[in-house]
Amino acid sequence: xxxxxxxxxxxxxxxxxxxxxxxxxxxxxxSHVFSMLKDLDVDSMSNRHRLAGELFLNQGITFxxxxxxxxxxxIFPFDIIPRILTGNEWDEIEKGIAQRLKALNxxxxxxxxxxQILHDGIIPMELIASCPHYTREAYGIRVPYDIYVHISxxxxxxxxxxxxxxxxxxxxxxxxVSYMLENREVTKRIFPDILSTSNVRSVTHYPMLLHExxxxxxxxQVSDPYIVILTPGxxxxxxxxxxxxxxxxxxxxxxxxDLVVDNHxxxxxxxxxxxxxxxxxxxxxxxFLDPLMFKQDSLLGVPGLLSTYRKGNVAIVNAVGNxxxxxxxxxxxxxxxxxxxxxxxxxxxxxxxYQLSDPEALKYSxxxxxxxxxxxxxxxxxxxxxxxxxxxxxxxxxAKSEIEKNPRNYVAQPIIQLSTVPCFINGxxxxxxxxxxxxxxxxxxxxxxxxxxxxxVALTEGSLVVNSSQGGGSKDTWIIDNA
Amino acid sequence: xxxxxxxxxxxxxxxxxxVEEMLRIARTxxxxxxxxxxxxxxxKPILQMFTDxxxxxxxxxxxxxYSVLHYLLIDMNNENSTKNIxxxxxxxxRGIQDQITREVWEEVNAIYHSINRPFITMKLxxxxxxxxxxxxxxxxxxxxxxxxxTMQRGTGWNIMKLGKFVxxxxxxxxxxxxxxxxxxxxxSKERDITNWRFLLxxxxxxxxxxxxxxxxxxxxxxxxxxxxxPDFPHAVxxxxxxxxxxxRVLIKENSNPAVADLLRTFGRMHSKVKFTDPVALxxxxxxxxxxxxxxxxxxxxxxxxxxxxxx
Numbered sequence: 121x122x123x124x125x126x127x128x129x130x131x132x133x134x135x136x137x138x139x140x141x142x143x144x145x146x147x148x149x150x151s152h153v154f155s156m157l158k159d160l161d162v163d164s165m166s167n168r169h170r171l172a173g174e175l176f177l178n179q180g181i182t183f184x185x186x187x188x189x190x191x192x193x194x195i196f197p198f199d200i201i202p203r204i205l206t207g208n209e210w211d212e213i214e215k216g217i218a219q220r221l222k223a224l225n226x227x228x229x230x231x232x233x234x235x236q237i238l239h240d241g242i243i244p245m246e247l248i249a250s251c252p253h254y255t256r257e258a259y260g261i262r263v264p265y266d267i268y269v270h271i272s273x274x275x276x277x278x279x280x281x282x283x284x285x286x287x288x289x290x291x292x293x294x295x296x297v298s299y300m301l302e303n304r305e306v307t308k309r310i311f312p313d314i315l316s317t318s319n320v321r322s323v324t325h326y327p328m329l330l331h332e333x334x335x336x337x338x339x340x341q342v343s344d345p346y347i348v349i350l351t352p353g354x355x356x357x358x359x360x361x362x363x364x365x366x367x368x369x370x371x372x373x374x375x376x377x378d379l380v381v382d383n384h385x386x387x388x389x390x391x392x393x394x395x396x397x398x399x400x401x402x403x404x405x406x407x408f409l410d411p412l413m414f415k416q417d418s419l420l421g422v423p424g425l426l427s428t429y430r431k432g433n434v435a436i437v438n439a440v441g442n443x444x445x446x447x448x449x450x451x452x453x454x455x456x457x458x459x460x461x462x463x464x465x466x467x468x469x470x471x472x473x474y475q476l477s478d479p480e481a482l483k484y485s486x487x488x489x490x491x492x493x494x495x496x497x498x499x500x501x502x503x504x505x506x507x508x509x510x511x512x513x514x515x516x517x518x519a520k521s522e523i524e525k526n527p528r529n530y531v532a533q534p535i536i537q538l539s540t541v542p543c544f545i546n547g548x549x550x551x552x553x554x555x556x557x558x559x560x561x562x563x564x565x566x567x568x569x570x571x572x573x574x575x576x577v578a579l580t581e582g583s584l585v586v587n588s589s590q591g592g593g594s595k596d597t598w599i600i601d602n603a
Numbered sequence: 604x605x606x607x608x609x610x611x612x613x614x615x616x617x618x619x620x621x622v623e624e625m626l627r628i629a630r631t632x633x634x635x636x637x638x639x640x641x642x643x644x645x646x647k648p649i650l651q652m653f654t655d656x657x658x659x660x661x662x663x664x665x666x667x668x669y670s671v672l673h674y675l676l677i678d679m680n681n682e683n684s685t686k687n688i689x690x691x692x693x694x695x696x697r698g699i700q701d702q703i704t705r706e707v708w709e710e711v712n713a714i715y716h717s718i719n720r721p722f723i724t725m726k727l728x729x730x731x732x733x734x735x736x737x738x739x740x741x742x743x744x745x746x747x748x749x750x751x752x753t754m755q756r757g758t759g760w761n762i763m764k765l766g767k768f769v770x771x772x773x774x775x776x777x778x779x780x781x782x783x784x785x786x787x788x789x790x791s792k793e794r795d796i797t798n799w800r801f802l803l804x805x806x807x808x809x810x811x812x813x814x815x816x817x818x819x820x821x822x823x824x825x826x827x828x829x830x831x832x833p834d835f836p837h838a839v840x841x842x843x844x845x846x847x848x849x850x851r852v853l854i855k856e857n858s859n860p861a862v863a864d865l866l867r868t869f870g871r872m873h874s875k876v877k878f879t880d881p882v883a884l885x886x887x888x889x890x891x892x893x894x895x896x897x898x899x900x901x902x903x904x905x906x907x908x909x910x911x912x913x914x
Contacts, residue, residue, distance in 0.1 A: 178713055180709070354697050366700075374605060391604045
């Protein structure tokens with residue numbers, strides 16, 4: 121008798137949206153992949169898993185873990201089974217994100233100029249005044265085409281009702297786009313037949329789109345614009361991505377020490393002398409950008425950069441001060457922003473969010489902690505998160521006193537059971553929770569998304585935390601149209 | 604090109620050249636050590652050239668093949684071990700991934716990952732040592748080939764060539780000087796070809812030597828081959844000719860007034876090698892000639908730094 125096929129061992133969780141199975145049947149978007157995987161056995165899957173790992177390692181898509189003074193190179197875990205969404209699902213996401221970005225961008229323009237939204241009482245003034253990311257140094261700066269959020273990675277999750285919700289807006293220096301592209305390249309190597317017969321929308325044009333937008337930001341008088349990517353350097357965990365984008369766009373990758381400001385213009389130091397820079401796609405955070413304006417001891421930035429920016433002699437992407445719009449407390453007001461600026465109803469919903477600065481909400485949250493997640497509004501990457509269903513009494517008492525000391529810095533949200541997808545782990549196929557980060561580009565021609573994004577997976581069984589710094593992995597994400 | 608990038612390209616290239624040269628010397632000497640009795644075949648000159656070990660430590664190690672190989676190739680406490688050099692080559696390459704081709708980066712990265720494998724240490728301490736040396740020698744030649752095939756011939760390429768040939772000039776000079784030092788620069792006595800074989804093999808030029816030179820005036824012929832032969836890729840003159848070509852391209856784009864000084868330093872050194880007569884040199888003092896050249900290439904290197912790489 122033939123052994124049970126590994127695909128048949130898949131058991132999905134109750135009360136969770138599984139993206140491959142609806143209660144009993146395979147969803148139609150997965151049926152083709154499912155039938156092709158049926159022809160493979162566990163060994164063949166394991167071989168593909170190993171090959172994928174080698175491909176990442178040889179290309180240097182790694183991060184370094186230091187142990188006994190010796191650097192050990194690790195790859196970010198990659199699960200070989202693609203995560204699949206239908207073209208219809210995607211079109212809805214695309215519309216929702218474009219709408220949200222337009223509202224957020226209008227908000228940024230407003231908040232650094234007239235501040236109408238505060239005067240009209242839509243957003244409380246004290247919320248902005250107490251936001252550490254509101255950058256007074258950026259007040260009144262005019263940016264090209266009034267675009268602030270050129271590059272964003274809005275995190276979406278899918279609840280047990282199958283609907284997508286916005287988890288957070290990353291409007292500063294979101295990373296992961298190189299993984300979206302590399303994951304696809306690796307899939308081409310490990311499942312060439314399945315990919316080519318599945319009618320998957322292509323993502324490979326992302327660097328070209330980005331390059332076009334960066335070019336469009338230069339003033340019309342410049343015939344040969346000089347674009348650079350500013351990286352914090354090789355020790356940054358996203359350094360691979362910085363080199364990847366520089367290569368794909370054919371622009372220079374620079375560090376702060378390569379740049380110098382003279383007479384309100386920015387230059388690179390080259391073997392032939394100084395060369396003027398017109399656009400900087402910076403992957404350095406605001407507070408490190410200009411030691412004359414922000415952190416004085418920062419060696420990552422360029423002294424005088426902000427005054428150059430204010431004069432309009434250089435475009436900085438993303439704009440300085442975007443942090444005020446992706447603050448976790450301001451997040452709760454995004455649906456209001458959409459109504460206020462666009463006069464539309466939000467297409468993508470927020471997760472209900474309680475501002476703990478409100479004493480009622482604070483009381484409720486403390487009483488119902490086992491159903492809630494509490495987030496620090498000033499931290500990202502999965503740090504400073506308290507999962508109420510999974511915290512010891514002692515830790516909670518400690519956290520509670522911190523929260524009560526400064527409730528403005530915290531929000532609470534109900535714990536959402538993220539949707540699950542099949543993953544190939546230790547020779548078995550098992551459900552794991554995922555989120556989705558589509559990458560959007562906002563240029564003078566409007567918002568553009570490449571169909572796909574980065575699916576992050578919580579590889580630990582039952583875990584809902586997908587951040588790579590917390591043991592998460594990633595998957596190739598397919599948007600397929602029915603043939 | 605950014606000065607920082609130029610600096611990294613220069614050093615990537617120097618380090619990779621050094622890896623190849625060191626491995627070839629280690630390989631030649633290791634094979635030598637298998638052939639003769641151990642007392643007459645000490646690693647001392649090689650340890651003196653490539654490490655900063657004290658005389659006592661060298662005396663401890665000099666006849667212990669496997670300890671020496673371990674120290675030269677993979678000991679992390681040895682700043683100049685192959686492993687450390689590869690690590691630094693890769694760090695340089697990592698910072699300029701957008702300026703080198705994907706193929707070059709992947710090769711440097713592959714060498715790095717391969718020298719970190721645990722079995723390398725085990726095999727190097729056994730009779731399989733030669734296999735490991737050959738593996739990395741192949742890798743470094745592969746790197747040279749990939750670089751040649753994929754890199755665009757622009758500023759970056761010329762900077763890389765400068766790095767490669769500055770390093771090669773230094774390596775050749777040090778090695779040749781050491782070989783002459785072993786017999787106190789006494790060139791009055793004609794030496795047998797077997798005395799020079801080690802040097803020629805270490806510079807990958809033994810077969811070429813046998814083809815090129817017909818009589819048995821080996822001292823003179825050898826000096827010609829390793830210093831004055833414009834067609835032998837490890838000869839000092841060949842290296843300087845290559846530097847000359849790249850330098851001409853690079854200075855065209857540079858208006859720094861210090862370029863004139865750089866050209867004077869280089870021109871002096873270049874003409875000296877170009878126009879010295881090997882026969883006359885053998886009658887004069889060879890050691891002075893070597894030490895002057897060594898000093899001049901270092902001065903040239905420093906000027907190069909301040910013009911192209913200071914940032």
